[in-house]
Amino acid sequence: MAETSTAEARDVAGEVVGRTPWEITRARIRQDKVTLVAFGAAIFFILLALSAPLLTRFGVIDPYKANTDLVGGLGSMPIGPLGGVSGQHWMGVEPGTGRDLFARVISGLTVSLVVATLAVLLSVVLGTIIGIVSGSAGGRIDWFFSRLTDFFLSFPQTLMLVALSTIVIDILQAALGMERTPASMLFMILVMGLFGWPFFARIIRGQVLSLKEREFIEAARSLGAKQYRIYFKELLPHLWAPILVYTTLIMPQNIATEAALGFLGVGIQAPTPSFGSILNDSVHYATSDPAYFIFPGVTLFLVVLSFNLLGDGLRDALDPKADRQ
Amino acid sequence: MFYYVLRRLATVVVMLFLITATTFALFFASPIDPARYTCGKNCTPIILEGNRKALGYDQPAIVQYGKFIQGLFVGREFPDNAELRAQYPEQIVECPAPCLGYSPSQHRTINEMVSEAWPISLSIAIGAFILWMLIGVGGGVVAALNKGRWQDRGIVGAALIGFSLPTFFVGLVLLTFPAIKWGWLPIPSYVPFFEDPVNWALNLVLPWITLAFFFAASYVRLTRAYMIETMSEDYIRTARAKGVGKWQVIVRHGLRASLTPIVTAAGLDLGTLLGGAIITESVFSMHGLGYLAVHSVTNMDLPTIVALVLIVSAFIVLANMVVDIAYGFIDPRVKLAG
Numbered sequence: 001m002a003e004t005s006t007a008e009a010r011d012v013a014g015e016v017v018g019r020t021p022w023e024i025t026r027a028r029i030r031q032d033k034v035t036l037v038a039f040g041a042a043i044f045f046i047l048l049a050l051s052a053p054l055l056t057r058f059g060v061i062d063p064y065k066a067n068t069d070l071v072g073g074l075g076s077m078p079i080g081p082l083g084g085v086s087g088q089h090w091m092g093v094e095p096g097t098g099r100d101l102f103a104r105v106i107s108g109l110t111v112s113l114v115v116a117t118l119a120v121l122l123s124v125v126l127g128t129i130i131g132i133v134s135g136s137a138g139g140r141i142d143w144f145f146s147r148l149t150d151f152f153l154s155f156p157q158t159l160m161l162v163a164l165s166t167i168v169i170d171i172l173q174a175a176l177g178m179e180r181t182p183a184s185m186l187f188m189i190l191v192m193g194l195f196g197w198p199f200f201a202r203i204i205r206g207q208v209l210s211l212k213e214r215e216f217i218e219a220a221r222s223l224g225a226k227q228y229r230i231y232f233k234e235l236l237p238h239l240w241a242p243i244l245v246y247t248t249l250i251m252p253q254n255i256a257t258e259a260a261l262g263f264l265g266v267g268i269q270a271p272t273p274s275f276g277s278i279l280n281d282s283v284h285y286a287t288s289d290p291a292y293f294i295f296p297g298v299t300l301f302l303v304v305l306s307f308n309l310l311g312d313g314l315r316d317a318l319d320p321k322a323d324r325q
Numbered sequence: 326m327f328y329y330v331l332r333r334l335a336t337v338v339v340m341l342f343l344i345t346a347t348t349f350a351l352f353f354a355s356p357i358d359p360a361r362y363t364c365g366k367n368c369t370p371i372i373l374e375g376n377r378k379a380l381g382y383d384q385p386a387i388v389q390y391g392k393f394i395q396g397l398f399v400g401r402e403f404p405d406n407a408e409l410r411a412q413y414p415e416q417i418v419e420c421p422a423p424c425l426g427y428s429p430s431q432h433r434t435i436n437e438m439v440s441e442a443w444p445i446s447l448s449i450a451i452g453a454f455i456l457w458m459l460i461g462v463g464g465g466v467v468a469a470l471n472k473g474r475w476q477d478r479g480i481v482g483a484a485l486i487g488f489s490l491p492t493f494f495v496g497l498v499l500l501t502f503p504a505i506k507w508g509w510l511p512i513p514s515y516v517p518f519f520e521d522p523v524n525w526a527l528n529l530v531l532p533w534i535t536l537a538f539f540f541a542a543s544y545v546r547l548t549r550a551y552m553i554e555t556m557s558e559d560y561i562r563t564a565r566a567k568g569v570g571k572w573q574v575i576v577r578h579g580l581r582a583s584l585t586p587i588v589t590a591a592g593l594d595l596g597t598l599l600g601g602a603i604i605t606e607s608v609f610s611m612h613g614l615g616y617l618a619v620h621s622v623t624n625m626d627l628p629t630i631v632a633l634v635l636i637v638s639a640f641i642v643l644a645n646m647v648v649d650i651a652y653g654f655i656d657p658r659v660k661l662a663g
Contacts, residue, residue: 150340154340154344154641156637158604159600159603159615160634162622259491260491260492260493263604264619265619266622266623290506300491301490304489305486305489308485
């Protein structure tokens with residue numbers, strides 16, 4: 001019974017205190033130290049990502065400035081241990097150019113988080129709308145959207161992301177007159193977003209199927225509520241728990257996917273910093289300067305881990321059926 | 326049962342048809358000229374036109390798609406132009422059914438390329454699959470049986486770390502330290518199994534571990550969740566009460582019921598991986614289907630990409646079907662509607 005909150009214990013002992021689901025959730029999360037730490041870490045990374053453009057603006061860090069004096073010898077390797085770690089360069093410097101790795105990693109964090117967040121938003125909006133419509137409309141509409149979901153899920157995702165990259169980026173560049181970097185960011189957002197919604201739609205549809213049999217929906221309908229009102233005013237407020245949980249769980253997947261595609265050389269490319277582009281460049285120095293891939297790699301791992309832990313914790317806390325023994 | 330399989334097969338065919346059509350449309354009906362990609366830096370309008378004709382890009386996309394489908398069933402010949410074939414009979418390349426197409430970047434049929442790459446992807450997938458199923462399911466069962474104790478917490482923690490470590494990072498670390506720096510294992514390169522099974526395995530150990538790392542972690546989580554759910558069912562208590570042995574309860578009653586969702590996931594994951602472990606193959610430069618995919622994308626070899634998408638989707642859709650049919654055998658509660 002280690003995880004039973006004091007509040008829950010009090011309920012049993014004395015008077016019964018009515019609590020909203022939100023209060024129960026908060027009480028549960030407060031008990032869960034791992035989730036709290038993960039939450040703190042995720043907030044820290046988000047703040048770090050937000051501050052990177054400001055720090056660059058005010059000249060505190062500069063992800064593009066070359067420091068030729070910090071690299072030398074054969075192949076311009078960083079001077080000093082661990083890839084040139086020093087008080088000024090916390091993660092050392094890049095081989096070749098001598099650019100500050102810490103500046104590049106936190107600027108890369110900004111790019112990666114922006115791409116991942118926008119892709120998640122796209123998946124969530126599409127998935128929620130399609131899930132609600134499909135679950136509550138039933139019949140042919142449901143059949144159509146369910147088949148569409150199956151269709152999207154049977155595409156080999158990673159392969160499609162890789163396969164589509166060059167051609168979609170070319171089309172975006174040609175159609176919108178964009179530069180290579182914004183076009184590849186837009187590509188990542190669109191494609192990750194478009195492949196992410198089916199998963200979401202399935203979960204939402206399942207929830208809606210059980211919700212729509214409840215009395216309050218029947219009541220709304222008998223009072224003459226329009227479809228729109230039933231979808232977005234009656235159903236949507238009951239869906240925030242799965243939306244929140246799966247947003248938190250898809251977020252780290254998107255961050256990892258961006259990194260993986262960049263690593264393969266088909267996503268965001270150098271010199272724009274992102275986890276993917278930094279790690280892609282570091283492969284060339286993997287043997288001679290392992291610190292160059294270990295620092296960004298470990299940072300990426302910590303970011304993904306913190307979001308995964310947070311998502312797991314939220315799921316446990318928000319699930320009314322979760323086993324709290 | 327027979328009708329069920331038949332109906333599923335029909336769905337598979339429709340799915341594959343839709344998937345190839347979509348991919349084809351994306352690549353060959355887009356505003357980007359596909360012939361442009363076949364022609365390198367020293368491109369002249371004459372070469373461009375020649376390539377366009379030879380590869381059949383001058384025809385409407387729908388005709389090209391028809392020829393692609395035709396090639397799959399009866400085979401075809403390249404160059405894809407009767408005039409050119411009459412003019413240069415010595416350059417004709419036969420591509421017997423199931424013809425996947427002709428690669429403009431490697432100047433040979435895609436079937437040849439796939440038949441070279443396929444054993445490598447198969448070797449990587451099978452070894453990793455065995456490894457992750459043993460670790461994943463085993464770890465999940467141990468964690469579930471010791472729920473809340475230190476064994477459980479240790480396994481769940483390790484799984485979460487494994488789940489969050491990016492595959493390419495694990496691969497890079499394994500390639501750099503044990504293989505290159507410390508020399509414990511050979512730097513992976515493919516040795517055919519039938520030539521030298523020992524070296525085959527030694528070369529594949531690192532790719533196997535890399536790939537199994539992530540999957541083992543997700544299977545621990547999956548198995549644990551389902552095992553906990555199953556072990557709290559009434560029939561487990563009944564089995565225990567009537568004196569069934571401890572291990573028999575766990576394996577026969579508990580694990581068997583939890584296997585259905587695990588088999589679903591395993592079938593789909595294996596299906597996807599048979600089509601190439603893109604990241605693992607790229608990290609270790611193993612020239613399997615995944616490596617071929619990345620290579621064709623960087624060279625904009627559109628016909629190869631389309632062929633690979635078809636192969637991988639076929640594996641996924643077929644795996645899906647096999648899993649559904651396997652349900653009937655694993656889980657007696659499932660009845661296949663005819």
